[in-house]
Amino acid sequence: MNAAPAGDTERQDAALLALLRVLAERGYGFVTPTPLTHARVLARVERQQARSVRDVLGWSLPFRRGEIDAEIEALLDRAEMLHADGAMLRSRVRVSSLHDRLFLHSAYPTDDTDSVFFGPDSYRFADLIRSELTSLSGRGPLRTLDIGTGSGVGAIVAASARPDALVCATDINARALRFARINAAAASVAIDAHHAPTLDTLDGVFDVITANPPYIIDAESRLYRHGGGMHGAQLSLDMTRMALDRLAPGGRAILYTGSAIVDGGDALESALADEASARGFTLRYRELDPDVFGEELDQPGYADVERIALVATVITRPT
Ligand SMILES: C[S@@+](CC[C@H](N)C(=O)[O-])C[C@H]1O[C@@H](n2cnc3c(N)ncnc32)[C@H](O)[C@@H]1O
Numbered sequence: 001m002n003a004a005p006a007g008d009t010e011r012q013d014a015a016l017l018a019l020l021r022v023l024a025e026r027g028y029g030f031v032t033p034t035p036l037t038h039a040r041v042l043a044r045v046e047r048q049q050a051r052s053v054r055d056v057l058g059w060s061l062p063f064r065r066g067e068i069d070a071e072i073e074a075l076l077d078r079a080e081m082l083h084a085d086g087a088m089l090r091s092r093v094r095v096s097s098l099h100d101r102l103f104l105h106s107a108y109p110t111d112d113t114d115s116v117f118f119g120p121d122s123y124r125f126a127d128l129i130r131s132e133l134t135s136l137s138g139r140g141p142l143r144t145l146d147i148g149t150g151s152g153v154g155a156i157v158a159a160s161a162r163p164d165a166l167v168c169a170t171d172i173n174a175r176a177l178r179f180a181r182i183n184a185a186a187a188s189v190a191i192d193a194h195h196a197p198t199l200d201t202l203d204g205v206f207d208v209i210t211a212n213p214p215y216i217i218d219a220e221s222r223l224y225r226h227g228g229g230m231h232g233a234q235l236s237l238d239m240t241r242m243a244l245d246r247l248a249p250g251g252r253a254i255l256y257t258g259s260a261i262v263d264g265g266d267a268l269e270s271a272l273a274d275e276a277s278a279r280g281f282t283l284r285y286r287e288l289d290p291d292v293f294g295e296e297l298d299q300p301g302y303a304d305v306e307r308i309a310l311v312a313t314v315i316t317r318p319t
Helices: 006-025 035-042 053-057 070-078 120-134 153-161 174-186 234-245 267-279 294-298
Strands: 082-085 088-091 093-098 101-106 143-147 166-171 191-195 206-211 247-262 282-289 307-316
Touching: 006 070, 006 093, 006 101, 006 174, 053 070, 053 088, 053 093, 070 082, 093 120, 101 153, 101 174, 120 153, 120 206, 120 247, 120 282, 120 307, 143 153, 143 234, 153 166, 153 174, 153 191, 153 206, 166 174, 174 191, 206 234, 234 247, 234 267, 234 307, 247 267, 267 282, 267 307, 294 307
Parallel strands: 143 166, 143 206, 166 191, 206 247
Antiparallel strands: 082 088, 093 101, 247 307, 282 307
C-alpha cells in the first residue's frame, strides 16, 4: 500500500471508523485463530469464496462485487481497502472481536513486514491486563502506557477497564498506530499514540505499563513477530527495562510474552528476576501455556530449544 495524501487518509480513516460502527450495529463477531488454524480452515474445498461479511472480514476470503452487504462493500471501497484477485475482490483488512469491541488489523496472510498484528496472544494479553487492573482498584486516576500497541488492544482494554485513565501507546509501525487510533475511536476511548522505538520522547512516569512484544525468531524480521536475540526474548527484556525506568512508585509493569526453554532453563525469567531485584522491585512470573508455536522448533534458530512457553510477568515498584 502506498502512502495516501493527508486528505485521502482522513477520508479513508473516516470510512474505516464507519465500517467498525456499522459492523457493531449488526452484531458482527469474529475470533482470530492462529495462522496455522486459519490456513487449515481455508484449505477446505468449500472455503474458497466468501458467502458472508464474516468470510470477507474475518477469514479474508475473496468475493464477487455486489455479492456482499452493499454498505460494507461501499465503506471498504471508500477506505481503499479492496484489491483485485482475478475476477474477485479481497479486503486488505480483517476485523476481530474482543471483549465486546471490534479491532481492525491486517488481512490474512500477514506477510508484509508492517502487517498489523492481532491474534490469540492478543486475547490472552487482554485478559491478563483486565485481571491486573481489577486488583489495582484502590488507586486513583491511572496513567497507563502500552508499548508495541499494534491494533491498540492493551491501550483500549486499559482505557475500558479504567475510564479515568490517561492512556498512552507506542509502536514502531505507522500503520499499526493508524489502526489503533481508529479502533480507539470506535471504542469511544481516547489514546495518545506515539510512533517511537523507545520511551525517550514521552514525559513522566506511568502507573501501569503493558507490553505484548514480538517473541519469535522470524527469518523475515517482520516488525510484529521478530523478537531478536535470546531465542526471540531480547525485545521482551529491552521493553521491560524501558518500562521499569518509567514506573511510578506503586506502579506495575505487565508483560505478556513467549520464552524459549533450553534444557529446562528459562533465560528470560532469570534476566527479568535480575532486573527486578537490582531495582528493589518485586516480580511475579508464571507460565500461562507450556507449549505454543511448536512448529517453530523445526527452524534452525531453535535447534537447542525444547519448547516455547507463554509467560505472564508482573513487576511492581514499591510505593
Ligand atoms: C506481537 S505484536 C503485539 C501487538 C498488540 N500489543 C497485541 O497484543 O495485539 C508486537 C508489536 O510491537 C511492535 N514493536 C516492535 N518493536 C517495538 C519497539 N521497539 N517499540 C514499540 N513497538 C514495537 C510491533 O510493531 C508490533 O505492533
